[in-house]
Amino acid sequence: MITMEMSLRGFNCFNAYSLNEAREILKKEKIHYILLDINLPDGNGYELINELKNSDERIFVLTGEEDPKFREQTYQKGVIDFIVKDLNFAHKIPQVIMNIEQLEKNKQSTVLIVSESKDVKTYLGKLLKNRFYNIITTENEENVVELVQKHLVDLIIFDQTTESIDAIEFMQNHSYISTKNKISVILLSDSFEASTIRDGMKSGIVEFITQPIVAEELVLKVDLWIDYKRKNDELLCSVRLLQEYKDTVDESSIVSKTDRFGIITYVNKSFCEISGYSEDELIGKNHNILRHPEMPKETFKDMWHTIKKLKKSWRGKVKNRKKDGGFYWVDALIKPIINADGEIEEYIALRHDITEEEEVKKYFKDKLKGSQLDLAHSIKLSQEYENATDKFTAILKTDTDNIITYANDNFCKLSGYSLNELIGINCQSLRDEKHIKEGDCKKLQEILAKGKHKAILFTNIAKDGSAYYLDTIVYPIKNAEGIIKEHLHLMHDITELTNMHKEIEDTQKEIVYKMGEIGESRSQETGYHVKRVAEYSKLLASLYGLSDEEAETIFIVSPMHDIGKVAISDAILKKPGKLTEEEFDIMKSHSEIGYSVLKVSERKLLNAAAVVAHEHHEKWDGGGYPRGLKGEDIHIFGRITAIADVFDALGSDRVYKKAWDDEKIFNLFKEQSGKHFDPVLVKLFLENKEKFIDIRNKYKESI
Incomplete structure (x- = not known):
């Protein structure tokens, strides 16, 4: 099962059914990662772990044990992770692949450990080096500024078990480390007062871990914040790329x-x-x-x-x-x-x-119109005018049945076809399918038949399968009796401009989705949550009768519904138990925070995202937050995202609950129709629940 799944992902896999077989393979092959069973026919998997403790291979342990002590021992012995062999084992294999990809990315990340304890530095260094992080250490905070400036530090761990290190005071005096450099800071201590956590969070510290250290907790939190910084860096790169596109358009x-x-x-x-x-x-x-x-x-x-x-x-x-x-x-x-x-x-x-092009046309038109020259000279001028137009424009001639009778060199170059290949074919065969489906060609024929010309933007498909875009004017050409004999197509290539416009739109969409990923990455509980919510929202929007453009918009922006959670502390966001009233008030503020961040943008997508972030917790009966909106006063995007978000949350494991079964979920929606949720949307949701389940199954979590 493992071999089949990983081979499909491009891994070169070897199989061993005993310790001795494994040792033989390790002698002959360069192995990077090992998935190791503990109970083997000729011994215990720990024997191999001990033999490889100073080697480069990274080990994942396959086990039936769920004992916390066993898990701690597993991490302390240098093992990357363990995978419990239970009924859900098949779904855990993709998570191993994701972990390997994460480990390879870790080679580009640096962790700074600040501690007076040699044992702590050794322990943490060994634990994190095993995950391919680059580790640098120092005994006091005075060296931190120099090390941050010298190295590309991604995360700092302060060990505050001694009084000589005051991480909070240091961060208060060097706030740029978290605000400007975007470096996450983790604080270790024997215990934490509430005031310490409050002051620490204000100074830029993102995690508080008490001694003795639980290896799995530390590793998961380091991975989380490194990944958070990585995604944030990717977002900044995308923003810079969008600016580059804007500058390119400005220059061209x-x-x-x-x-x-x-x-x-x-x-x-x-x-x-x-x-x-x-x-x-x-x-x-x-x-x-x-x-x-x-x-x-x-x-x-x-x-x-x-x-x-x-x-x-x-x-x-x-x-x-x-x-x-x-x-x-x-x-x-x-x-x-x-x-x-x-x-x-x-x-x-x-x-x-296009001034030069238009002036050339005008020059020859004027010459022909006002000339007193003989017919031969007029014909010559006409040919010159046609030649000049031919240099600036792609030209086609078709008969009244759309059959191509002529194409100039410019059109042949754009299409990739030779003149012989074009003559005699229907020009509709060159068009993108959307023009046929939407009836553009038929409408054009009807207009031309009335003796009128028509301007249209055509998307054509070249011989090599690529698309090119033509700003086109089609004229009906009449004979002396006023009968239309052929059609003249004058075309200007705008492919470069159109592709640039699409790249700008695609970059905006990517930025919106990555911002949604950042909002969800705080918990690491629902890797596909934003993807599923986007798919649910698009489906429900289409069922409701929104246009394709509106459905696509909510698909793009719904992942940002919880972007405001980036400002909520992990002490509240990840709390496994019930939140206090004060904590819940803080949690609810994420709607206003997300809206405040997004509403100032002039972009259509970010404006829509602001609406979703602001209103997806409003309720149909007015009992929601933050504004207590009621009924259709709640934007349709907010009402749709509310159903998509709740459906996915109830069907997924979270730190504070287990996933509900489907019957219980659908009963809740029936009960809350007209209370929490828009009754029309609930009816559509329940009538099409199989489609929503199909989406959930398609994007099921790997763990």
Whole structure:
């Protein structure tokens, strides 16, 4: 069973059925990790542990024992972890794989131990080196600042069993260690007063462990806070990456933002350079300051109808007026930014300069229109105009049945097909399936049949299977009798701009999900909790009738429902028993904390996440917190996440309870329909409970 599971994950596995077989394999092969049974035909597994105590192999013990003393001995002998062989054994194998991945990551992490006791430093050093941590030690806190500056320290353990070390005073005087350097601090002592814990937490200490040390507790807490810092570092990297994407867009495009009334709130350097205005001259002005008198009013009516009424992106070519009275042409993409309530917050516009292209077209049009030259000369000019357009644009010609009759070199390069491969095929075969499913091609045919042209953004699939994006205008071409004979497709490649926009959106989603993971990683009790809550929420949103976009939004942001818990102390968050009234009040504050952190963002996803964090503990009858909202005054995202969160919590083991069976869970939802939960959502949930159970089984915990 173990071999099959680990081989599928890429591990090279060897099997031994006795101590002697194991010794033979160890002589011949380079082994990194051992899963060792204690009871073997020719001896006890501890014999092998003792033989390997100074070697590089890391050992996981397979046992039927659950005795706490046995567990402590296991850790003290240098064993990584033990796996109890019970009925759930098969589900524990993936946890071993996760532990190995964690151990490999530990090689990049450093722990500083501060203690006057040589025995404590030796004991802790051996325990943590066995988990591949880099260990540095010192006898007093005076050296801590120097060591933190010299080494990339991820966690500090202060041993305060002697009066000469005062970790709390040290942290109060060097608060930047926890606030700026984001280094977690663990304090060891013989005992702790309540005031000590209070002052310690305020100074930046995150864990308090009493002597004598329980090896398993220490290891788990060190792993937890190292992993917390690692995820936090990943989040910061993602934020920096998002900034890099923004800077890239700023450098490669002409960018502006306006509020929902069209007042300019941001312009980049390229916008100022092409328009001739300074940033100060533009900010606070209406965007029509740039409107050129030659632009038809219908263009702007269509633009405002699309972005304001339909709340969709608008693409088109616009002629703008410069400060000095000149002009420039841009190919523009204007996108409305929608908040969690479905209201427009602002508009962002990305443009690129197409002045030269438009001027070439105009030059040849004017030459042809006003020329008094003979027919031969006019034909020559027409050919020159076509050649100039051909250099700037990808061009297709199709008959009225969509069959391709011509493609220029630009289109062949974009599509990856040769001209011979394109001639005679239906142009619909080049389109992404979504255009066929949504009827875009059919609608285009109907418009062209009426003699009207149409602008559309097409996603095409190249010969190699990759997608490319074309800003397209299709014209119906008529003969002298006014009969439509063919269609002309003029296309501008915007693949790079579209992919960059998608990367920015994907990075935002990744940041939101990682923030949700950080909120949940405080307890390490539900590794797949945020994933399941996201899947439950999306399913319930779809069943309720929300749009695909809204369902996708709640899928992305629901993992952040408990982000505020990062500010709740572990003494409360992980308390196995019932919380006191004062402790519960502190616990409830996580909703307000999460909301306060997220509400200041201008991003649609983070605004939606703020709503979820704020309202997922509100109750239908008004008995929830933090504001006691009632009924539909609670945002639908909050009502959905409440059901998803409670369903997963009840069906999962926590430090303070065992998982409930399904019958008990579903009975509770029936009883709380119209009390705790939205009755319509509960009905949908219960009618489709098998689908929710399928999700739970798909993302079941590994331990």
